[in-house]
Amino acid sequence: MIKNDEPNLSETEGGVGVWVLAPSAAAADRISATLADRYATHDTQILVVDGAAAELLPRLRERVGGAPLGFVAVDEVAALDALSHGADEVLVWPVPDDRAIHGFFDRTQLRAALRKGQEHSRASMIHTEKLSALGTLVAGVAHEINNPLMALQLSIEACMALMTPLANVVHELSVWATRGWGATPEQVQMLHELALTGAPRVEGRQLLEEMLAASSAIGSVVRDLRVFARSDGDKEEAQMLDANDVVDQALRLVGREIGMVAHIERDYARALPRVVVPHGRLTQVLVNILINAAHAINDVEREVHRVRITTRADTEYVAISISDTGPGIASEALSHIFDPFFTTKRSGLGTGLGLSISRSIMRDLGGDLIVESVHGSGATFIALLPLPDHATMRKAYLQNRDAAVRRPLSKRHTVLVIDDDERILKAYARMLASSCDVIMASDGQEAIDLLSSGSSPDAVVTEIALPEVDGRALFEWLRRERPALAARTVFVTSDATRERYRTFLADTMNGILTKPVSANDLWTALANLVSQRSTSSRPPPRE
Numbered sequence: 001m002i003k004n005d006e007p008n009l010s011e012t013e014g015g016v017g018v019w020v021l022a023p024s025a026a027a028a029d030r031i032s033a034t035l036a037d038r039y040a041t042h043d044t045q046i047l048v049v050d051g052a053a054a055e056l057l058p059r060l061r062e063r064v065g066g067a068p069l070g071f072v073a074v075d076e077v078a079a080l081d082a083l084s085h086g087a088d089e090v091l092v093w094p095v096p097d098d099r100a101i102h103g104f105f106d107r108t109q110l111r112a113a114l115r116k117g118q119e120h121s122r123a124s125m126i127h128t129e130k131l132s133a134l135g136t137l138v139a140g141v142a143h144e145i146n147n148p149l150m151a152l153q154l155s156i157e158a159c160m161a162l163m164t165p166l167a168n169v170v171h172e173l174s175v176w177a178t179r180g181w182g183a184t185p186e187q188v189q190m191l192h193e194l195a196l197t198g199a200p201r202v203e204g205r206q207l208l209e210e211m212l213a214a215s216s217a218i219g220s221v222v223r224d225l226r227v228f229a230r231s232d233g234d235k236e237e238a239q240m241l242d243a244n245d246v247v248d249q250a251l252r253l254v255g256r257e258i259g260m261v262a263h264i265e266r267d268y269a270r271a272l273p274r275v276v277v278p279h280g281r282l283t284q285v286l287v288n289i290l291i292n293a294a295h296a297i298n299d300v301e302r303e304v305h306r307v308r309i310t311t312r313a314d315t316e317y318v319a320i321s322i323s324d325t326g327p328g329i330a331s332e333a334l335s336h337i338f339d340p341f342f343t344t345k346r347s348g349l350g351t352g353l354g355l356s357i358s359r360s361i362m363r364d365l366g367g368d369l370i371v372e373s374v375h376g377s378g379a380t381f382i383a384l385l386p387l388p389d390h391a392t393m394r395k396a397y398l399q400n401r402d403a404a405v406r407r408p409l410s411k412r413h414t415v416l417v418i419d420d421d422e423r424i425l426k427a428y429a430r431m432l433a434s435s436c437d438v439i440m441a442s443d444g445q446e447a448i449d450l451l452s453s454g455s456s457p458d459a460v461v462t463e464i465a466l467p468e469v470d471g472r473a474l475f476e477w478l479r480r481e482r483p484a485l486a487a488r489t490v491f492v493t494s495d496a497t498r499e500r501y502r503t504f505l506a507d508t509m510n511g512i513l514t515k516p517v518s519a520n521d522l523w524t525a526l527a528n529l530v531s532q533r534s535t536s537s538r539p540p541p542r543e
Contacts, residue, residue: 017043017044017067017068018043018044018045018067018068018069018070018105018108018109019044019045019047019060019064019067019068019069019070020044020045020046020047020069020070020071020072020105020108021047021049021056021057021060021069021070021071021072021087022046022047022048022049022072022093023048023049023050023072023073023074023093024048024093025048027048027072027093027094028046028047028048030095030101031046031072031101032046034098034101034102035101035102035105044105047060052078052081053071053073053078053081053082053085053087054081054085057069057071057082057085057086057087058085058086061086066112066115066116066119067112068088068108068109068111068112068113069086069087069088069108069112070087070088070089070090070091070104070105070108071087071089071090071091072090072091072092072093072104073090073091073092073093074092074093075092076092079091079092088107088108088111088112088115089104089107089108089111090104091104145218149218152211152215152218156211159208159211215516218516219516237278238276238277238278238392238396239276239277239278239279239396240274240275240276240393240396240397241274241275241276241277241279241282242272242274243272243275243282243311243318243320243385244268244269244272244311246279246282246283246286247266247268247286247309247311247320249283250283250286250287250290251264251290251309253283253287254287254290254291254294257290257291257294258290258293258294258297258307261294261297261298261305262293262294262297262305262306262307262324262325263304263305263306263307264306264307264309265306265307265308265309266309267308267309267310267311268309268310268311269311269312269313272311272313272318273313273318273387274388274393275318275385275386275387275388276388276392276393276396277365277385278365281361281364281365282361282365282383282385284357284358284361285358285361285362285369285383286320286322286383288355288357288358289322289355289358289381289383290307290322292355292381293307293322293323293324293326293379294307296324296326296327296378296379297324297325297326299326299327300325300326300327302325304325305324305325305326306323306324306325307322307323307324307325308321308322308323308324309321309322310323313387315387316386316387317367317384317385317386317387318384318385318387319382319383319384319385320382320383320385321380321381321382321383322380322381322382322383323378323379323380324378324379324380325378326378326379327375327376327378328373328374328375328376328377328378328379329371329373329375329379330375331375334371334373337355337371338355338356338359338369338371339356355369358383362383362384362385365385365386366386367383367384367385367386368383368384369381369382369383369384370382370384412435412436412437413435413436413437413457413458413459413526413530414436414437414438414439414455414456414457414458415428415432415436415437415438415439415457415458415459415460415461415526416439416440416441416447416450416451416455416457416459416460416461416462417429417432417438417439417440417441417460417461417462418440418441418442418443418444418446418447418460418461418462418463418466418471418474419442419462419463419466419492420442420443420463420466420467421463422442424463425440425442428440428461431519431522432522432526436526439455439457442466443466443467443468443469443470444462444466444468444469444470444471444473444474444477445468445469447460447462447469447474448469448474448477451481451482451485457485458488458529458530459485459488459489459490459526459529459530460478460485460488460489460490461489461490461492461522461525461526462474462475462489462490462491462492463491463492463493464491464493464501464504464505465493465494465501471491471493472501472504475489475508475510486510487510488529488530489510489529490510490511490512490513490525490526490529491505491508491510491511491512491513492512492513492514492515492517492522493512493513493514493515494514494515511525511528511529513525
C-alpha cells in the first residue's frame with residue numbers, strides 16, 4: 001500500500017489495483033492505517049489531492065484506465081460531482097468509524113467490476129447490432145460488387161480480343177524478319193487491317209481505365225465493409241474526415257436497400273468543415289439510420305418515396321440530416337425512441353438497440369443524435385458532430401497525412417516480396433519491374449532460406465497471414481538476424497483486424513498497407529523504406 005502526499009497526476013502510471021483520492025494527509029493516513037489491517041498486501045495507492053473532482057478525475061481516469069477509482073469528498077456536493085466525473089465510489093469525510101472506510105473500499109472495487117462488465121456488454125451489443133445490420137446489407141453489397149466485377153470481366157475479355165489480332169501481327173512480322181522479307185505498302189496495309197480485325201471499337205487506354213475504375217469500385221465496397229464490421233473492441237483512432245464522403249460510403253453499403261423502394265436525394269453543403277471522429281463509429285450511426293429509413297418506407301404506401309440526406313454546418317457543429325417519407329413516429333413513442341430494446345418495427349426487423357447505440361456513439365464523440373417527426377409525415381434524424389479545435393485538427397492531420405503522389409525510386413533497388421498467392425507475386429513483379437529487381441517467396445520459410453543463402457534485398461514487402469512461417473515469425477527472425485532489413489519491412493495484408501495479428505500490428509512501428517493496395521501506395525511505401533537505407537548508410541558527421 002502506497003501513500004503519496006504530493007502527487008503529480010501527469011506522471012501517474014497505471015497498473016495499481018485500487019486508486020483513492022483523499023482531500024488531506026490526515027485523511028490519507030487514516031484510510032491507509034485502516035486498510036492496512038485488512039488489506040496488508042493489497043495493491044492500493046492513496047493520493048492526497050487539492051482540487052475539484054471535475055479537474056482531477058478525468059485526468060486520473062485517463063492514466064489508470066479501468067482500475068477501481070475512489071474519491072474522498074469534503075461534502076455531499078463534492079461527492080455527487082465526483083460520481084458524475086468518473087469515480088466508481090465516494091466517501092464523505094470525516095467518517096464515523098473504520099467500517100465506513102472498509103465499505104467504501106469494497107464498494108469501489110465492486111462497482112468498478114460492474115462498470116467493466118457493463119462496458120463489455122455494451123461493446124458486445126454494439127457488435128451484435130452491426131452483424132444484424134450486415135445481414136440487411138448483403139443483397140445490396142452483392143449488387144455493388146457484382147456490377148463492377150461484371151464490367152471488369154467483360155473488359156478483360158474485350159482486352160483479350162484486342163490483343164489477339166495484335167499478337168497475330170507481331171507473329172507475322174517476326175516471320176518476315178526471320179526470312180529477310182521486305183514489306184510493300186500493300187502488305188503494311190494488310191497487316192494494319194489484320195490488327196483491327198475483331199478488335200472492339202474502343203481505345204486500349206480507355207479500356208484499361210475502365211478496368212481500373214471497376215476494380216477500384218470493388219475495393220471501395222470491401223474497405224467500407226471492413227470499416228463498418230470492425231469490432232467495437234478495436235481501438236480506432238479519430239481521423240480527419242469529410243462528412244460528405246462518409247455519407248457516400250454509408251450509401252454504398254445501404255443504398256441498394258433504399259434504392260429499391262425510394263429515391264435518394266443528396267443535398268450536401270459545399271466546403272463542409274472537416275470533423276475529427278473515428279471513421280467506423282460514424283459509419284455505423286449513418287448505416288443504422290439509413291436502414292431504419294428503408295424499413296420505415298416499407299410500412300406505408302405512397303406514390304413516390306424519398307430519402308433525403310442533407311449536410312450543413314454552423315460555428316459549432318456539422319449536422320447530417322436523414323429524412324424519410326415513412327409513417328413517422330407516434331407522439332407517445334417519440335420520447336422512447338432512443339431507449340434500449342424499444343422498437344416500432346415489425347417483428348424480425350430489428351433488435352431495438354440501433355438507435356440507442358447510435359445516440360450513445362454520437363454523445364461519446366461529443367455530439368448528439370436527435371429526432372424530429374410528425375406522425376404520418378415521416379421522420380428526420382439529425383447527427384450533430386462537433387467541430388474540432390485547432391489542436392485536435394493539427395493532431396489528426398499529423399496522424400493521417402501520407403504521400404499523395406507517387407515517388408519514383410532514384411536508382412534501381414532489390415525488393416523481396418512474399419505472398420502465398422502467386423497472382424499477387426506476379427502482379428508485384430510486373431508493377432515493380434521498371435525500377436526494382438524483384439525476388440519472390442511464397443511463405444516466410446522460403447524468404448528465410450533466400451536470405452540465408454546470400455540474397456540481400458533493400459526492402460521487404462510481405463503478407464502477414466502465410467501458410468507455414470507467417471509474416472510475424474519472419475519479422476522476428478529478421479529482427480534477430482537482419483535488424484536493419486527488419487526496419488525496412490512493410491506489411492501488406494487483408495488480415496490486420498484478425499485477433500491473431502491485431503496486437504502485433506498495433507505494436508509494430510513498420511508500415512502497414514491494407515489490401516487492395518494501389519501502385520501509388522506501394523511505390524510510396526518503398527520510397528520511404530529505401531530512403532531509410534540511404535540515411536542509415538551515410539557516414540556519421542565529423543565533429
